[in-house]
Amino acid sequence: MTHLLPVPLVFRTAVWTNQRPRCACSGPAPSPGQPCGPIRGLAAPALAPPPPPVPYEAVPLLPAAEKHAPRLTLCGHRALLRRTGRGGLPERMELSNVKESVFLAYDGFLANSDSRTVDWLFMSSPFPQGLIIVGYILFVTVLGPRLMENRKAFDLKNILILYNFSVVALSLYLCYEFVMSGWGTGYSFHCDLVDYETPQGYRMAATCWLYYFSKFIEMLDTIFFVLRKKGSQVTFLHVFHHSIMPFTWWFGVRFSPGGMGTFHALLNSVVHVIMYTYYGLSAMGPQYQKYLWWKKHLTAIQLIQFVMVTTHICQYFFMDCPYQFPIFMYIISSYGIIFLFLFLNFYYHAYTKGKRLPKVLQACTWAHHTNGVISGANNAMMRANEGAETDGETANGHSNGHCKRD
Numbered sequence: 216m217t218h219l220l221p222v223p224l225v226f227r228t229a230v231w232t233n234q235r236p237r238c239a240c241s242g243p244a245p246s247p248g249q250p251c252g253p254i255r256g257l258a259a260p261a262l263a264p265p266p267p268p269v270p271y272e273a274v275p276l277l278p279a280a281e282k283h284a285p286r287l288t289l290c291g292h293r294a295l296l297r298r299t300g301r302g303g304l305p306e307r308m309e310l311s312n313v314k315e316s317v318f319l320a321y322d323g324f325l326a327n328s329d330s331r332t333v334d335w336l337f338m339s340s341p342f343p344q345g346l347i348i349v350g351y352i353l354f355v356t357v358l359g360p361r362l363m364e365n366r367k368a369f370d371l372k373n374i375l376i377l378y379n380f381s382v383v384a385l386s387l388y389l390c391y392e393f394v395m396s397g398w399g400t401g402y403s404f405h406c407d408l409v410d411y412e413t414p415q416g417y418r419m420a421a422t423c424w425l426y427y428f429s430k431f432i433e434m435l436d437t438i439f440f441v442l443r444k445k446g447s448q449v450t451f452l453h454v455f456h457h458s459i460m461p462f463t464w465w466f467g468v469r470f471s472p473g474g475m476g477t478f479h480a481l482l483n484s485v486v487h488v489i490m491y492t493y494y495g496l497s498a499m500g501p502q503y504q505k506y507l508w509w510k511k512h513l514t515a516i517q518l519i520q521f522v523m524v525t526t527h528i529c530q531y532f533f534m535d536c537p538y539q540f541p542i543f544m545y546i547i548s549s550y551g552i553i554f555l556f557l558f559l560n561f562y563y564h565a566y567t568k569g570k571r572l573p574k575v576l577q578a579c580t581w582a583h584h585t586n587g588v589i590s591g592a593n594n595a596m597m598r599a600n601e602g603a604e605t606d607g608e609t610a611n612g613h614s615n616g617h618c619k620r621d
Contacts, residue, residue, distance in 0.1 A: 368443045
């Protein structure tokens with residue numbers, strides 16, 4: 216004999232429940248078996264009679280979780296819509312899903328990073344260095360000038376001498392390490408991949424991190440400008456350069472510390488040896504001015520640097536090179552081209568057109584540039600990184616000088 220059972224509640228329509236619903240809707244309470252009312256202005260649907268009994272064998276067995284799952288009447292669904300919106304998911308749940316997606320994407324992003332550098336200073340996350348960069352920008356553009364507005368400029372001559380020659384020593388060490396860890400011991404200057412396995416590859420990674428950390432030290436250039444009330448030397452090019460370098464190099468050290476993507480770091484270290492030697496000698500006083508005849512060549516040296524960087528990195532686009540992270544090839548090539556044009560524009564206006572020179576100096580023959588405090592046209596001269604001009608002084612992209620009358 217076939218056993219007939221009533222249709223389980225989960226197979227009935229939402230308006231058919233085994234008891235009178237507790238309605239949260241406005242208006243009179245409905246009678247048993249009646250809908251709670253229209254949902255958001257819609258007319259109540261016509262009621263259909265309950266379906267006929269279904270044979271026992273035809274009723275599928277449901278998991279216990281589904282069998283005892285809560286069921287919503289139209290009234291309850293309407294109340295849920297009021298609380299959550301049309302999506303039917305609580306707002307907290309949606310926000311939680313967004314956060315979870317972001318964290319999963321972030322973890323997936325770092326999954327392919329270099330495990331050797333994860334525990335090094337600033338390397339666990341890009342956010343600490345981001346805070347430093349934001350603080351640097353705020354200080355040199357807003358907070359610092361306001362702090363020094365009603366104060367006397369600091370005399371930093373001795374500090375500048377020590378700082379400049381310290382950067383020279385650090386840059387020399389970086390040049391040595393870059394050469395010994397790859398560029399002088401096996402790199403081909405063509406398609407050089409990142410070495411994640413050997414001790415020499417680890418040495419290159421450590422050198423890359425030290426180069427990255429040196430970018431934070433060089434932020435002192437701008438801070439010294441602010442403390443000496445040389446605000447006109449804090450140019451967009453200067454601040455942009457000192458901000459973008461550590462930001463992009465965090466990703467380089469975290470993912471690809473080595474290979475052809477480090478050639479520009481080697482060149483930049485060589486250029487810094489020359490530049491900061493000049494600045495250190497300039498800061499020592501006027502008695503050293505006779506050794507600084509090569510001031511105009513500083514910008515030319517930097518232009519050569521960007522040409523070499525761009526030429527080297529653009530090889531990647533014309534050969535079959537399985538470099539592990541091609542995105543860095545695009546970043547470095549873009550960086551080289553942008554700064555090449557920025558420095559060409561400055562060089563043209565400063566040395567060809569003379570538009571960046573103060574009028575009192577346009578008729579002068581340039582002799583020296585410096586970031587120290589020495590006697591000159593106005594008894595003070597200082598460096599202006601990446602191009603600027605000051606009252607009675609002129610920058611060549613990195614330094615200031617005085618003019619010598621013919």
